[in-house]
Amino acid sequence: MNGGYIMKRLIAIAVVLFAVTAASNAQYSTSSNYRYWTIAPTAGITMPMQNLDDRYNSGYNIGVDVGYRMSQSMGVFGNVNYNNLSGEGINSSANYLEITAGPRFFLGGSANTSAFWIDGGVGAYNLSDGGIGSGPTNAGLTAGIGYSVPLSETISLMGKGKYNMVFTANEPTTFSTLSAGVRFILK
Numbered sequence: 001m002n003g004g005y006i007m008k009r010l011i012a013i014a015v016v017l018f019a020v021t022a023a024s025n026a027q028y029s030t031s032s033n034y035r036y037w038t039i040a041p042t043a044g045i046t047m048p049m050q051n052l053d054d055r056y057n058s059g060y061n062i063g064v065d066v067g068y069r070m071s072q073s074m075g076v077f078g079n080v081n082y083n084n085l086s087g088e089g090i091n092s093s094a095n096y097l098e099i100t101a102g103p104r105f106f107l108g109g110s111a112n113t114s115a116f117w118i119d120g121g122v123g124a125y126n127l128s129d130g131g132i133g134s135g136p137t138n139a140g141l142t143a144g145i146g147y148s149v150p151l152s153e154t155i156s157l158m159g160k161g162k163y164n165m166v167f168t169a170n171e172p173t174t175f176s177t178l179s180a181g182v183r184f185i186l187k
Contacts, residue, residue: 034070034071035069035187036186036187037066037067037068037185038065038067038068038069038183039065039186040064040067040181040184041063041181042061042062042063042158042180043060043179043180043181044060044061044177045060045177045178046058046059046060046083046084046096046176047175047176047177049175049176050172050174051171051174052094052173052174052175055087055094056085056087056093057085057086057088058085059083059084059093059094060083061081061082061177061179062081062082063079063081063082063179064080064081065077065078065079065160066078066079069106073105073106073107074104074105074106075104075105076101076102076103077101077104077121078101079100080098080099081096081097081098081179082095082096082097082098083096092129093129094127094129095127095128096126096128096166097125097126098124098126098140098142098164099123099125100124100164101121101122101123102120102122103121104119105117105119109148112150113150114148114150115147115148116147117145117146118143118144119145120141120142120143121141121142122139122142123140123141123142124140125137125138125173127168138168138173139166139167140164140165140166140167141164141165142162142163142164142165143163144160144161144163145160145161146161147159148183153185154184154185154187155183155185156182156183156185157181157183158181158183159179159180160178160179161177161178162176162177164176
């Protein structure tokens with residue numbers, strides 16, 4: 001599929017989700033709904049980009065997203081994710097352990113309503129063409145968007161997309177992820 005086509009679709013989906021969030025939260029804004037912890041086991045797809053795209057196919061990711069919402073519009077997050085990309089030959093795969101953290105900016109929503117967010121951060125990435133821990137650990141940057149829909153006062157479904165840039169020796173290594181999970185709200 002064409003990358004521009006996918007990006008246009010993702011932007012259109014983000015605009016629709018933001019509009020739904022703004023409409024559903026217009027009457028719900030007490031400050032007690034903006035201070036809480038979250039933890040979410042996640043799973044999804046990892047897509048190689050640029051130099052990784054030449055050697056590997058899309059793979060999977062599993063991880064955990066931890067967050068703390070400090071106010072109506074600001075929070076922080078931490079992620080630990082395992083990403084696996086498959087290659088063309090036997091025993092040809094790449095494993096990426098990612099640990100990232102940074103600010104998360106909410107565009108509406110609270111603990112009990114739909115929420116849309118944008119986040120960005122820094123992290124450590126262990127990249128290997130074999131077992132975990134066999135490759136170097138490099139610094140990197142991440143940026144993403146996410147959306148959650150409440151199922152109850154303490155549980156919501158979440159989805160997120162992230163772009164990762166890892167500062168490797170010759171050129172940056174880049175990949176993107178789409179993940180979904182169940183987010184537990186701890187008040």
